[in-house]
Each structure stands twice: as C-alpha cells, then as structure tokens.
Amino acid sequence: MSFITLIVKNTFRNKVRSLLTIVGIAIGIATIISLGLLSNGLTSSFDKTIHSGDSDFSILSKQQNETGDNPFGTSTLSEDWLNKIKGISGVKDAKGVYLVVLLVENKPMSLGGISYDDLTLKDNTIINGRNIANNADNEVIIGKLASETLNKSVDDEINIGDERFKVVGIFESGNSNQDDSIYTLINSVWKIKKNEGVLSLISVYIEKGADVKEVTKDIENKYGENISTITSVSDVKRIADLRNMITGVSWAISLLAIIIGGIGMINTMIMIVFERTREIGVLKAVGWSRTDILRMILGESLVLTLFSAIIGSIIGVIVVEALVSAGITGSIFHPVFTLETFVQGFIAAILVGLFGGLYPALKASKLTPTEALRYE
Amino acid sequence: MMTPIIKINNLKKSYENGNIKALNGINLEIEKGDFVSIIGQSGSGKTTLLNMIGALDIADEGSIEVSGYNLNKMKNLNKFRSIEVGFIFQLHNLIPNLSSVENIEIPMYIHNYSSKERRKRALELLDLVGLKDKAETKPTKLSGGERQRVAIARALVNKPSIILADEPTGSLDSKTSKNILDLLIDLHEKENVTLIIVTHDLNIAKLANREIEVLDGQIIDSKFQGN
Structure with a gap:
C-alpha cells in the first residue's frame, strides 16, 4: 500500500461525512464554474453588441445627409470611404454595411445589407439551412427572433419592398439586435432602396498586432471632420469597465461560496483530527514525525477538495446547460466554455484544501504523543 | 559484565505545574535482552517511566540514555522511536x-x-504471530487476542x-492473556529483544526475570527472579 493509497483510504473512512463535505465544497466550485461560464458569455455578448459583427470598430458619418439619404435615423456615407479607410496603416479590411428599417410583410423590421465576405455574415451561427451564396441577390438569412415574428422558416419566400427573396437560413448569434434582423447582400438593399453606393456604417478589421486605439486615432486625425469611430477609446474603456464589473461580481459571489465551503472543510478536518487523536498518538509513538502527520492530514484535505473540484465542475456545466435549455439566459448571451474557467475552479479547490486543512493538520502535528494517547 | 541498554539517573517528571510528581528521582539500569516487569498501583508512575524510556515524554530533571542515545539532548525523538x-x-x-497487514x-x-x-516484511511478521491467514482482515473482524497479535507484529x-x-493483556480474558504473554516471551527469546512490561498483575510480573516495583514515582523494590 502506497502513502497516497493510505491517504485516500483515510479520507473515505467515514463515507457519509466525506460525501457531505465534498458536496459542500463542490457547490462552491460549481458556483465558480457556472458564473465563470456565464460571465464569459456575457462579456462576449457585450463585445458583439458594441462591435459591428466581429469587426474591431465601426465608422459612422458626422455629416448630415452626405448622400442625401437618412434611412436609419443617422447620416450615411458614400462607398468611396471604403478605399480611404483601407488606406490607413494597420487596417486589414473595411466592409460597407447598409442598415435600413422598413415594413416586411406589414411588420417593421431591420434589414442589413452586407458583403458576401463580411465576417458578420460568416460568423452568425446558422442554426437551420445555410448561408447566402455568393452573388445570390435573391437570398436572405433571418435571425431566430425575426423568423418567429414573421413566422418564416427555411425555403419560405418573403417580400421586401418590391423584391421577392428566398429564406435560405435561420441564424442565432446571441445578439438580440442581430437576431431580430434580416440580412442580405448589400446590392439587394441598394436595389430595394434605389440608393446605390450608400453605407450606414463601415466595419473595420485591423491587422494582427495592430493597436485599435492607434488606428482609430489615425482615422480621426485624418478624417475626423467627416467621420467618427464608434469604438473609440472611451467605448473600449466602457466595455472594460463592464467586463470588470461582471467579473468582479462573479468573483465576489464565488468567493462567498468558496468561503462557506472552506469553513465546512475546516470543520470536517477538525472533527477528523479530534476523532483520530489516539491514532495520531500511535503514529507518533511508532516514529512518525510532525511533518509526516502534516503531510497525511493535508493530503486527506486535498483529496477531498480534488473530488469536490471534479464533481463541482460537472455540476457547474449541468446547471449552465439547464439554464440555457430552460431559456432563462434567453438569446441575449450563451455560456462560453474556456479551459481557464475550469483551471480557476481547480485552483480554488486546491487553495481550500490547503488552507482548510492547514489548521487541523498543524494542530494534529503539534500534539505530544502522550497527550494524544491519553485522549478519550 | 554487559553494557546496560537503558541507563537512568535521578529522573524526575511532574505535571500540572509541579503539583503531580509522576517520577521523583528514578535510578535504573537494564541490560540488553532482559525481560523486565514494572509493577505498581494506578498513579504510581510506572506508565510515565515506560513513556520516558520510549521517548514519548521528556524528563524535567535527571538523565536517560537508551541504546546509546542521550534522550535529554536528542532533537529527533521520533527517529529514535x-x-x-x-x-x-x-x-x-x-x-x-486498514487490514491487518496494512x-x-x-x-x-x-x-x-x-x-x-513493506508488504513482504509485514506478511513475515503476521506469520510470526500466527495470523498469516488474516492478512486482509480488518481489525473489527478480529478477536481481542488477534488484534493484540497484530499490534505486537506492528x-x-x-x-x-x-x-x-x-x-x-489488560483488556483480554485469562486464556487469551496467557497466549499473548507466551507469544511475547517467545519473541523476546527468539529475537533477543529487550522486553519491558508494565502491569499491575503480580502473576504476569513474576514471568519476567527482573521485577521492579514503583510507588509514588520512586523505585521501592527491584529483584531478579530465576525463571
């Protein structure tokens, strides 16, 4: 029998108590995991909402009616701006987006005109059907919410303005604004609005390694009189503040849960040490040192918390999946599974094991053999 | 003359701020391979004396040397034990x-x-105390005598x-007690190990080749017996 086997056997000597302790700590770990997954999803959703699609930032016109059209309640840009923006150092690509609100089957609906190779189109999650084919001017994809509002599914036909389109796909991006919209190729929207070359905004993608702040600063310095970047430094700060706030609240709740679990852990380990005082006396009598006793009790404490971490991770994932399945998180955001979240859960468990077991282990190791052997 | 394995000189130990004098000037020498019994009433100091010899407790005064180790000066008493x-x-x-062998x-x-x-040595000892077939049995499934045999092997x-x-043999019936004592004496002879038994039972004390009587923390009688 190895020393580790001895520790594991000792840990599960009183199965019910060990199980209850594991459940107590596992709830704390599950809280960390589930809040971590949900806050990851929430911050990711913020990013998607603030950015146009998955671009790094967007550009709007400052000038009123530059093109003589104001369909979205904001000013518009001419297509010429695409080449100007592409010429800025650090810009990888710039895509025009034309957003309009119009009546579709007698319901006010947001219609987005995008380029075929715009990442916005590629990154929307098609949950049914397919994406718009290249140059398919008569195809649309509609968001899940819009499909419910319009009662349309894949292969249905839809009238927008004077044009007739075929629904080829339903998407769900997790961004409620996008999911309540219809997307088609920008040429088709120009055709409907009879307004070719008009853009509502420009989605800008920057080179890998380039600094968003620097690129937006360059654009505003050069063209600041006519256009503005909507993901400005203040926007980035606002997102960072929101992220920090969500992460902070998640950690505060997790910390509380883990403190409660940790107190349960200390209580269990103290009980174990009290119950086994005579046994500790025998171990000392046969030659075990303080360090040997410390190793054994801390080892038992760590075994308990490692089991808690495994069970807590499983519970955390089940809770999050249950919330998503029950529709409680809605389409606003989806959990984002990252290794980091689970690593955080395991680190928290190990810390609870070390700190929760330390006091009882020190107490046990400091017992003199005679007082331990006299213990009734 | 043989060198003593245990040398105790004017050993004193008290508890509760000196109110209880458990040992009050013990002087004793025990030869290697001896079988010694220590008798005395409850509270006489016999267990304290045994604990001092086994380095489970530290003396207040006097000196104690066991197997060449000066226990007053030794820091790693656990290593000695x-x-x-x-x-x-x-x-x-x-x-x-844990099972018997564990x-x-x-x-x-x-x-x-x-x-x-570890397993090989533990099984050898189980064989020596006559419990080879109980290697995987847990203590709760063993009789009182069998448990004490496992403790002897340990x-x-x-x-x-x-x-x-x-x-x-304090918690065993007379028949089992005799078997355990026979085993201890047999092992003492076979392994040439020094055996010191604390008891209040005079019949057990007489089995030893030296009998020491303790009263109020002092040795009041020490006699060699021909067995």
Missing part, C-alpha cells in the same frame, strides 16, 4: 479501516522501503531493540 523501540498498548489502537506496514512509511518490501516491524508493553 522509529528505530529503537516498539510499543504495545493495552488497547490495540489499530486503524479500523496496519503492520504503518511504522515503515517513514523509512525508505518500497511498497513491495511493534516488531522495524526490528527494534526494545519492546515496551503497557498492560498488554
């Missing part, structure tokens, strides 16, 4: 969730034995030079 002495208690004090392995963890070496596992037994 793991090498030189084996304890047998009135209550077996076996770990309930209980015997416990004192070996602090030495650099492999798992296989005390011998690190090949100590001294066995210290505190009322080893």
Whole structure:
C-alpha cells in the first residue's frame, strides 16, 4: 500500500461525512464554474453588441445627409470611404454595411445589407439551412427572433419592398439586435432602396498586432471632420469597465461560496483530527514525525477538495446547460466554455484544501504523543 | 559484565505545574535482552517511566540514555522511536479501516522501503504471530487476542531493540492473556529483544526475570527472579 493509497483510504473512512463535505465544497466550485461560464458569455455578448459583427470598430458619418439619404435615423456615407479607410496603416479590411428599417410583410423590421465576405455574415451561427451564396441577390438569412415574428422558416419566400427573396437560413448569434434582423447582400438593399453606393456604417478589421486605439486615432486625425469611430477609446474603456464589473461580481459571489465551503472543510478536518487523536498518538509513538502527520492530514484535505473540484465542475456545466435549455439566459448571451474557467475552479479547490486543512493538520502535528494517547 | 541498554539517573517528571510528581528521582539500569516487569498501583508512575524510556515524554530533571542515545539532548525523538523501540498498548489502537497487514506496514512509511518490501516484511511478521491467514482482515473482524497479535507484529516491524508493553493483556480474558504473554516471551527469546512490561498483575510480573516495583514515582523494590 502506497502513502497516497493510505491517504485516500483515510479520507473515505467515514463515507457519509466525506460525501457531505465534498458536496459542500463542490457547490462552491460549481458556483465558480457556472458564473465563470456565464460571465464569459456575457462579456462576449457585450463585445458583439458594441462591435459591428466581429469587426474591431465601426465608422459612422458626422455629416448630415452626405448622400442625401437618412434611412436609419443617422447620416450615411458614400462607398468611396471604403478605399480611404483601407488606406490607413494597420487596417486589414473595411466592409460597407447598409442598415435600413422598413415594413416586411406589414411588420417593421431591420434589414442589413452586407458583403458576401463580411465576417458578420460568416460568423452568425446558422442554426437551420445555410448561408447566402455568393452573388445570390435573391437570398436572405433571418435571425431566430425575426423568423418567429414573421413566422418564416427555411425555403419560405418573403417580400421586401418590391423584391421577392428566398429564406435560405435561420441564424442565432446571441445578439438580440442581430437576431431580430434580416440580412442580405448589400446590392439587394441598394436595389430595394434605389440608393446605390450608400453605407450606414463601415466595419473595420485591423491587422494582427495592430493597436485599435492607434488606428482609430489615425482615422480621426485624418478624417475626423467627416467621420467618427464608434469604438473609440472611451467605448473600449466602457466595455472594460463592464467586463470588470461582471467579473468582479462573479468573483465576489464565488468567493462567498468558496468561503462557506472552506469553513465546512475546516470543520470536517477538525472533527477528523479530534476523532483520530489516539491514532495520531500511535503514529507518533511508532516514529512518525510532525511533518509526516502534516503531510497525511493535508493530503486527506486535498483529496477531498480534488473530488469536490471534479464533481463541482460537472455540476457547474449541468446547471449552465439547464439554464440555457430552460431559456432563462434567453438569446441575449450563451455560456462560453474556456479551459481557464475550469483551471480557476481547480485552483480554488486546491487553495481550500490547503488552507482548510492547514489548521487541523498543524494542530494534529503539534500534539505530544502522550497527550494524544491519553485522549478519550 | 554487559553494557546496560537503558541507563537512568535521578529522573524526575511532574505535571500540572509541579503539583503531580509522576517520577521523583528514578535510578535504573537494564541490560540488553532482559525481560523486565514494572509493577505498581494506578498513579504510581510506572506508565510515565515506560513513556520516558520510549521517548514519548521528556524528563524535567535527571538523565536517560537508551541504546546509546542521550534522550535529554536528542532533537529527533521520533527517529529514535522509529528505530529503537516498539510499543504495545493495552488497547490495540489499530486503524479500523486498514487490514491487518496494512496496519503492520504503518511504522515503515517513514523509512525508505518500497511498497513491495513493506508488504513482504509485514506478511513475515503476521506469520510470526500466527495470523498469516488474516492478512486482509480488518481489525473489527478480529478477536481481542488477534488484534493484540497484530499490534505486537506492528511493534516488531522495524526490528527494534526494545519492546515496551503497557498492560498488554489488560483488556483480554485469562486464556487469551496467557497466549499473548507466551507469544511475547517467545519473541523476546527468539529475537533477543529487550522486553519491558508494565502491569499491575503480580502473576504476569513474576514471568519476567527482573521485577521492579514503583510507588509514588520512586523505585521501592527491584529483584531478579530465576525463571
């Protein structure tokens, strides 16, 4: 029998108590995991909402009616701006987006005109059907919410303005604004609005390694009189503040849960040490040192918390999946599974094991053999 | 003349701020391979004396030397206990969730034995105490006498030079007590180990070749017996 086997056997000597302790700590770990997954999803959703699609930032016109059209309640840009923006150092690509609100089957609906190779189109999650084919001017994809509002599914036909389109796909991006919209190729929207070359905004993608702040600063310095970047430094700060706030609240709740679990852990380990005082006396009598006793009790404490971490991770994932399945998180955001979240859960468990077991282990190791052997 | 394995000079130990004088000037020498019984009433100091010899407790005054180790000056008393002495208690004090063989392995963890070496040695000892067929049995499934046999095997596992037994048959019936004492005496003779038994039973004390009587923390009688 190895020393580790001895520790594991000792840990599960009183199965019910060990199980209850594991459940107590596992709830704390599950809280960390589930809040971590949900806050990851929430911050990711913020990013998607603030950015146009998955671009790094967007550009709007400052000038009123530059093109003589104001369909979205904001000013518009001419297509010429695409080449100007592409010429800025650090810009990888710039895509025009034309957003309009119009009546579709007698319901006010947001219609987005995008380029075929715009990442916005590629990154929307098609949950049914397919994406718009290249140059398919008569195809649309509609968001899940819009499909419910319009009662349309894949292969249905839809009238927008004077044009007739075929629904080829339903998407769900997790961004409620996008999911309540219809997307088609920008040429088709120009055709409907009879307004070719008009853009509502420009989605800008920057080179890998380039600094968003620097690129937006360059654009505003050069063209600041006519256009503005909507993901400005203040926007980035606002997102960072929101992220920090969500992460902070998640950690505060997790910390509380883990403190409660940790107190349960200390209580269990103290009980174990009290119950086994005579046994500790025998171990000392046969030659075990303080360090040997410390190793054994801390080892038992760590075994308990490692089991808690495994069970807590499983519970955390089940809770999050249950919330998503029950529709409680809605389409606003989806959990984002990252290794980091689970690593955080395991680190928290190990810390609870070390700190929760330390006091009882020190107490046990400091017992003199005679007082331990006299213990009734 | 043989060199004594235990040399005690004017040993004193008190508890509760000096109010209880457990040992009050003990002088004693014990030869290697002796079988010594220590008798006395409850509270006479016999268990305290045994604990001092086994380095479970530290003296207030006087000197104590066991197997060449000066216990007054030694810092790693646990190392001394793991090498030189084996304890047998009135209550077996076996770990309930471990099997007989696993209980015997416990004192070996602090030495650099492999798992296989530990198991081999523990099985040899189980054979020696006549419990080879109970290797995987847990203490709760053993009789009182069998548990004490496992405890004896545990005390011998690190090949100590001294066995210290505190009322080893105190919780056993007379027939089982006799078997356990026979086993201890047999092992003492076979292994040439020094055996010191604390008891209040005069019949057990007479089995030893030297009988020491303690009263109020002092040795009041010490006699060699021809067995």
